[in-house]
Amino acid sequence: MSTAATMRPAATQVSGTTKGSGAGRPEPPDRLAGRVGMGVIFAGLVGITLWAGKLVGFSWGELLGNLDKVDRLVDDSFPPEWAFWPRLVDPLLETIQIAVLGTAGGCLIALPVALLAARTVAPRPWIYRVSRMGMNLLRTMPDLFWAMLFASAVRFGPFAGVLALIAFTVAVISKLLSESAEAIDLSVLEAVRASGGGWIETVRFAVWPQIIPHFVSYTFYAFELNIRASTVLGLVGAGGIGMVLRTQLSVFEYDRVILIVLVSLAVVLVIERISEMARRRLV
């Protein structure tokens, strides 16, 4: 496909004329149907957006009319209370720890879940169906839901945050990884089986070597998602910087709130960038 695309201009250049050089060359496919289809889809999207805006009572007037409130908020927030920042260091470290533990735990659990939920790897069809169903169920819940659930189940604090991120990570990564596992070359699996290897040996020697690069890449990706998520988790009581944010919000200390927001933003961006670089380097 790509060779055909690159060879075409070269061929016309060589012939030097606009005259077609080959009689056997196929006509390009008619794209009219595709264009009409795109138009319909685009119109549909616009329609849905308008409908959704009406539903939530969106109005330009309200947005603009409230600008003075925003103005006041900004007044209260600036300048940030820089002196407050030493009290953010420990909560920030806690946020990072929550993300690290949530990622590590989540990815470790996601690995077997993904293998059992990959049709071509699962040892039995019913195991595949059960795992896939569990995985899809897990994925319907957002990260904040998990945080609230665990914050009330264990107690408020970082442990609840770690549990929430583990659940969230398993949900996201097992899905991605099981799709990678379904795309591997199956012929090697047969070779291991033919040598007398069982399921565990087949996974270890034929599946694992083929999915390591994906697994490493997804682990970093999960960490990037989790470092973002863990800053917010505290808002519902699951430890880290978000807990401080919640306290300061509740006492209207906006000059501290803005500091927290700025510092969190900087930390998240820096860590994300580092993780992204490591991921590129490794895979």
Added chain:
Amino acid sequence: MSAAIRFDHTHVVYPNGVRGLDDFDLEIEAGQMVVVVGLSGAGKSTMLRAINGLVTVTDGDVIVGGTGVRAAQGSGLRQLRAKVGMIFQDFRLVRRLSVLDNVLIGRLAQVPTWRSVIKAWPKEDVDIAFDALERVGLMDRAYTKASQLSGGQQQRVGIARALAQQPSVILADEPVASLDPVTSKQVMDDLQRINRDLGITTLINLHFLDLAKQYAERIVGLRQGKLVFDGAGDAVTEDDFNQIYGRAMTADDVLEAHVAL
């Protein structure tokens, strides 16, 4: 002695209704070098894969070293497969693993799972793997990544993997079909040497008739899942081939013609 492999009214019917093997009867003595020929779709691969249970025998049975394939399950099937080494047209090595690790896959049925999972291979199994590599002349490449070898070398690693199983039977499904003529002969020589030196019963699917005649002790011809020819390798005539193939031989059927090109 009883036969190493005995097909006993073997039927293989695929789920889509296609008959891979149709009431197939054949006995192969221990240590024989048998070449299986037949048109594409005749059932050659099905025949080999029925021996180690990679395809399901739907009626009758295949007896391998005294064990019926049909009843073998779980660890019984694993032990049967451990005794049967298999070599594939497309090599089927784990490309990211070293040559040695690929050969050690042949030891999986003997090594405890916890050890193989962390690659804590017992010394005697590593020795067996090195012996196998030495036999195919690749000992010095043991720590090379499998993907960095040439096609012929990869196929020799495939042979070493099968040898590491210390099998009583070797099945080779078109082992030279992805190789050039010169390499093909080298790989066939390896298989012949191993058969003679170690007395391993060897079944090879081939589609080049001159190669079949040159290397086979015995030639077995298949057509539509049935046995249509069975004779000594040097006694087979062009007429026999025409009968197996249901058509006259062409240049495509001989390796020498490809060498000449």
